[in-house]
Amino acid sequence: MICIFQSVCTMHSSGNCQGSSVCKMKHLFCALHLLYLCCITAAAPIKNGLLKNGNFEYGPKQSMLKGTAIKGSNSLPFWQIEGFVEYIKSGHQQGDMLVVVPQGDHAARLGNEARISQTVEVKEGSFYSLTFSVARTCAQQEALNVSVPPEAGQLPMQTLYSSTGWDSYAWGFQAASSKAQIIFHNPGVTDDPACGPLIDAIAIKELKLPRHLKGNLIKNGNFEEGPLVFRRSAYGVLLPPNIDDDNSPLPGWIIDSLKSVKYIDALHYAVPEGKRAVELLAGKESSISQIVPTTMGKTYVLSFMIGDGSNTCSGSMIVEAFAGKDTVKVPYESKGTGGFKSAQLAFKAVSAKTRIVFYSTFYHVRSDDMSSLCGPVIDDVKLVLH
Numbered sequence: 419m420i421c422i423f424q425s426v427c428t429m430h431s432s433g434n435c436q437g438s439s440v441c442k443m444k445h446l447f448c449a450l451h452l453l454y455l456c457c458i459t460a461a462a463p464i465k466n467g468l469l470k471n472g473n474f475e476y477g478p479k480q481s482m483l484k485g486t487a488i489k490g491s492n493s494l495p496f497w498q499i500e501g502f503v504e505y506i507k508s509g510h511q512q513g514d515m516l517v518v519v520p521q522g523d524h525a526a527r528l529g530n531e532a533r534i535s536q537t538v539e540v541k542e543g544s545f546y547s548l549t550f551s552v553a554r555t556c557a558q559q560e561a562l563n564v565s566v567p568p569e570a571g572q573l574p575m576q577t578l579y580s581s582t583g584w585d586s587y588a589w590g591f592q593a594a595s596s597k598a599q600i601i602f603h604n605p606g607v608t609d610d611p612a613c614g615p616l617i618d619a620i621a622i623k624e625l626k627l628p629r630h631l632k633g634n635l636i637k638n639g640n641f642e643e644g645p646l647v648f649r650r651s652a653y654g655v656l657l658p659p660n661i662d663d664d665n666s667p668l669p670g671w672i673i674d675s676l677k678s679v680k681y682i683d684a685l686h687y688a689v690p691e692g693k694r695a696v697e698l699l700a701g702k703e704s705s706i707s708q709i710v711p712t713t714m715g716k717t718y719v720l721s722f723m724i725g726d727g728s729n730t731c732s733g734s735m736i737v738e739a740f741a742g743k744d745t746v747k748v749p750y751e752s753k754g755t756g757g758f759k760s761a762q763l764a765f766k767a768v769s770a771k772t773r774i775v776f777y778s779t780f781y782h783v784r785s786d787d788m789s790s791l792c793g794p795v796i797d798d799v800k801l802v803l804h
Contacts, residue, residue: 464538464622466646469600470496472620474524477505486510486527494526497536502529502611517616520551520584521650525618527555528562528604530611535601538622540593545625547645547667548591548600549655553584556613563603566591569665572605573658575615577677579699581787584618586655588645588667588681590625621646628670635710635718636774637670639799641694644668647683654682654697663708668696675705675777682795688728688756695797697727698737698778704793705777710801712767717804720765720774723797724750725758729784731792736779741765741801742772747779750794754785758795764804774801 474494477483482493486504494505504527508519519525526534540546546566554560554575562573569591579585591598600622604614623646628637638644645655645667656678663672673679677700682689689695698704712718724737732754738747744765765772776796784790 462539463541463544463596463624466621466623468619468621469536469538473522473618474505474526475522477524494534497526497534499532499534501532502614503527503532503534504529504612506616517553517555518582518584519616519618520582520586521619521648525553525616527612527616528602528614530607530614531604532614533601533603534617535599537597537599539596540598541624542593542596545590545592545627545665545669546598547623547625548589548620549586549623549646549648550589550602550620551584551586551618551648551651553616554578555616556608556610560604560606560613560615562615562617563601563605564589565601565603566593566598567601568594571658571661577700577791579656579678579680579791580653581784581790582653584616584653586619586648586651586653587678588655588657590645590661590665590667592665619648621648625667625669633802635712635801635803636708636799638668639670639801640692641668641671641681641696641797642692643670644681644694647681647685647694649685652686654680654687656680657696657706668706670708672707672709673705674707674775675700675703677703679704679706682727687795688725688758690723690725690758690795690797692797695727695795697795698776698793699791700793701779701781702738702777705775707773707775709771709773712770712772714767714769717764717766718772718801719762719804720799720801721760721762722776722799723758723760724748725795725797726750726752726754726756727792727795728754728756729792730754730786731782731784733782734780735782735794737761737794737796738777738779739763740773740775742768752794758797774799 478493680697748761
């Protein structure tokens with residue numbers, strides 16, 4: 419198609435257009451039309467930020483709603499829906515609960531076995547993270563399946579990490595082709611078909627593969643590369659449990675614990691170094707690790723910073739760091755108003771690969787609500803040959 423218009427434009431341009439306004443207009447038309455064709459035939463990968471109607475502010479036509487239930491698989495703009503999906507407005511009353519939406523005025527609720535999906539243009543082979551907000555509504559055992567075929571994962575929602583009832587999560591994937599179908603699915607089956615997780619504010623970010631900085635064997639040790647953090651959210655982004663480092667939303671790191679850890683930013687928290695850090699939320703059930711190459715018999719020094727995020731998380735904290743069979747416990751007295759200290763662990767490598775692990779010894783909750791889990795912040799992790 420483009421070749422045809424190129425030929426037509428060439429014929430017009432090769433003739434003598436001097437003094438002929440018609441010829442010049444035809445030539446201009448051809449050039450503009452060629453530019454238009456280039457734009458529509460070469461779809462650009464999606465930009466970092468919300469998916470189309472990712473905050474669900476564009477709702478179904480009133481004729482396609484039965485109460486809050488959406489009728490028709492294409493009724494929710496830019497989304498495909500299957501099963502019982504509800505369009506929920508902020509302030510919706512459900513029993514004794516008043517539903518609050520984290521961003522904007524609307525969210526989607528997935529009933530039993532319901533799903534919503536959207537297909538986006540991506541770069542084949544590139545790594546991406548999804549950031550989205552979810553809330554449990556009825557059942558204690560609610561869960562949310564997230565998938566970009568052929569990859570899939572499940573988020574357990576038994577633990578609420580914030581007092582608002584809404585938590586933001588991140589999930590990572592590698593694009594298998596130039597198109598990615600993003601699917602959110604409620605696998606639960608409860609007595610009430612309307613019970614199911616609420617979902618809102620779905621965004622995407624392309625991740626850069628971490629590299630070793632000069633003299634540091636740890637990748638992404640300053641945690642600067644990670645999922646998108648909403649500027650309007652003061653609660654950070656949860657990194658789900660049991661996530662390996664192949665497609666981790668925190669490049670280079672493994673979330674190998676039973677509970678989530680939190681990715682925080684300097685806009686809303688005190689961060690020891692740079693703009694990002696990690697908060698260990700749930701004692702020994704909340705940990706991160708990284709496997710690094712080492713040389714047997716050589717001595718290495720692991721250094722890092724610990725502190726508090728200035729989020730009213732106070733008390734006696736201890737961060738435990740492991741390097742293979744060696745360990746160090748670093749105490750920190752937190753007033754919940756910010757601050758940090760440096761720590762290090764020297765060890766001799768006993769294998770060609772050494773696992774570096776961090777977790778918090780104790781559980782903590784924020785003193786302003788006495789319910790939101792919190793913990794020590796770690797940052798600026800380095801591993802150097804001694």
